[in-house]
Amino acid sequence: MKHFTNVHDLGDLKIALKEAFEVKKDRFAFRHLGHNRTLMMIFFNSSLRTRLSTQKAAMNLGMNVIVLDINQGAWKLETERGVIMDGDKPEHLLEAVPVMGCYCDIIGVRAFAQFENKQDDYEEKILNQFIQYSGRPVFSMEAATRHPLQSFADLITIEEYKKTERPKVVMTWAPHPRALPQAVPNSFAEWMNKTDYEFVITHPKGYELDPAFTGKARIEYDQRKAFEGADFIYAKNWSAYEEPNYGKVISTDRSWTVDTEKMKLTNQAYFLHCLPVRRNMIVTDDVIESSCSLVIPEAANREISAQVVLKRMLESL
Numbered sequence: 491m492k493h494f495t496n497v498h499d500l501g502d503l504k505i506a507l508k509e510a511f512e513v514k515k516d517r518f519a520f521r522h523l524g525h526n527r528t529l530m531m532i533f534f535n536s537s538l539r540t541r542l543s544t545q546k547a548a549m550n551l552g553m554n555v556i557v558l559d560i561n562q563g564a565w566k567l568e569t570e571r572g573v574i575m576d577g578d579k580p581e582h583l584l585e586a587v588p589v590m591g592c593y594c595d596i597i598g599v600r601a602f603a604q605f606e607n608k609q610d611d612y613e614e615k616i617l618n619q620f621i622q623y624s625g626r627p628v629f630s631m632e633a634a635t636r637h638p639l640q641s642f643a644d645l646i647t648i649e650e651y652k653k654t655e656r657p658k659v660v661m662t663w664a665p666h667p668r669a670l671p672q673a674v675p676n677s678f679a680e681w682m683n684k685t686d687y688e689f690v691i692t693h694p695k696g697y698e699l700d701p702a703f704t705g706k707a708r709i710e711y712d713q714r715k716a717f718e719g720a721d722f723i724y725a726k727n728w729s730a731y732e733e734p735n736y737g738k739v740i741s742t743d744r745s746w747t748v749d750t751e752k753m754k755l756t757n758q759a760y761f762l763h764c765l766p767v768r769r770n771m772i773v774t775d776d777v778i779e780s781s782c783s784l785v786i787p788e789a790a791n792r793e794i795s796a797q798v799v800l801k802r803m804l805e806s807l
């Protein structure tokens with residue numbers, strides 16, 4: 491695998507899942523692959539899980555790891571071509587990216603949507619410049635429109651805990667005080683649409699996602715109706731996608747918070763969230779602390795999803 495930015499790069503999901511469970515059984519079995527290889531992780535945005543799990547995955551594979559936080563200690567980067575650089579950004583991405591490529595074998599990039607220009611965000615301007623100019627295989631550690639390492643970990647977790655062959659998976663919008671990107675819900679929808687699960691998305695009117703991601707999912711505006719008979723509840727906030735509200739918070743309606751009463755409508759569903767989560771906005775304390783909550787095993791599977799991706803990239807070098 492050369493680059494990893496979306497579900498399609500991974501090919502057959504059944505084969506990828508088999509590989510994930512092999513890696514999980516013995517995560518040090520492939521250490522030889524990373525010998526004398528260096529991973530560079532570039533963060534334009536904050537992270538806890540992605541940073542730690544990807545670094546751990548690389549170390550399991552015997553790699554050296556370099557981490558760079560662009561906004562803490564590195565030069566501020568200009569990303570627009572043609573700009574007269576007389577402002578606060580002393581370096582251009584077009585020099586910085588190939589320089590970074592000189593020091594490593596594989597690059598991971600985290601670069602969220604900036605909500606300044608929808609087209610730039612949905613064209614993945616920053617991630618694609620790394621692919622174009624670094625001269626190295628590149629993988630997404632959450633980009634403007636997708637978070638594929640998270641979605642792969644979500645899928646692994648569902649496969650581990652599902653009680654029926656074709657579970658009903660419901661992704662629900664939930665309130666949040668700040669404007670969050672659509673990357674996690676877009677990506678989760680893209681991955682669920684590659685399975686044969688029953689997949690339902692529920693959100694208030696005005697929070698419709700890009701149909702290119704929601705695809706064949708059933709959209710249900712009544713959250714309680716959507717929860718009926720669900721095997722998994724995947725909660726997430728996202729800001730509006732449709733213009734003129736792109737990147738804006740248009741509701742913080744706390745009647746959408748996932749609580750025990752709503753979970754009772756489900757088929758004893760498990761609760762999933764990618765974390766970090768705002769308690770009592772997205773989900774109540776009692777649900778996230780209950781035995782149905784899988785948020786910790788889900789986060790643990792981030793190490794496995796990252797390791798499968800890095801393993802495949804190392805095998806292709």
Ligand code: CP
Nearest residue numbers: 537538539540764765
């Ligand atoms: N879920 C996730 O990507 O967590 P971080 O933002 O902490 O990396």
